[in-house]
Amino acid sequence: MHKEGRKFVAIFAAIAVLLGLLWTPLFWIGAGVTVWCYYFFRDPVRVIPQQHGLVVSPADGIVSLIQDVVPEEGLGLGTEPLTRVSVFMNVFNCHVNRAPIAGKVLHIIYRHGKFVNASLDKASIHNERNSLTIEAPDGTRIGVVQIAGLVARRIVCFVKEGDSLHAGHRFGLIRFGSRLDVYLPKGVSPLVSVGQTAVAGETILADLADPARKRGGVAE
Incomplete structure (x- = not known):
């Protein structure tokens, strides 16, 4: 994950926990959104073509x-x-x-x-x-x-x-x-x-x- 996304994942995770305190099914919804946020900020390794031009x-x-x-x-x-x-x-x-x-x-x-x-x-x-x-x-x-x-x-x-x-x-x-x-x-x-x-x-x-x-x- 790119470092720019860390704070957003942390915020979404905290919201999921708070929602879970209100109603358990809301936690799982929040958890799903947190996973999506992590996925959004992924930063996979890429193989860059080295040919000139x-x-x-x-x-x-x-x-x-x-x-x-x-x-x-x-x-x-x-x-x-x-x-x-x-x-x-x-x-x-x-x-x-x-x-x-x-x-x-x-x-x-x-x-x-x-x-x-x-x-x-x-x-x-x-x-x-x-x-x-x-x-x-x-x-x-x-x-x-x-x-x-x-x-x-x-x-x-x-x-x-x-x-x-x-x-x-x-x-x-x-x-x-x-x-x-x-x-x-x-x-x-x-x-x-x-x-x-x-x-x-x-x-x-x-x-x-x-x-x-x-x-x-x-x-x-």
Whole structure:
């Protein structure tokens, strides 16, 4: 379990005990919620692909959107549309977020916002979000955005501007349902399809070393 979840599990466990003092069946309901909370904050070991140039998924979940959009201001990614891959996390997914590439954190921009369903396209504009720009050693830049969802109310970021990250490095989490957006460099084709299940740190979203490489299969 990630350390960010310890206090929540302790709170839920205490509430379960108090409910049990009132009525025994309530204890078991509270115990079930406590187990779910522990499951939510799990932090499993992942095997990170080591091939140079691979962009890995920053989150567990479902690839919900793949669109060409203009990245938000402040990320230093230009004003032309880039391919954005969105991974939606429900309340049962692992919510620890991992760096999609190795590199230096150039920018971190936090924006207050609403809490509409994170699976919707408008969540990228209206919801609370935390945006990072990561620059690889060769100068390639990737944008990754943590977006709070309908249930989520707290974005946590563990890194700061100037930090160096390895691919798959844990850089943050979002509590209780959310989404991660990844902006790929111009001309890079995604290797995933809408509806595909992604695993943080393991699923390959794109190959920067072979930008024209495309997905060989079809999601069914």
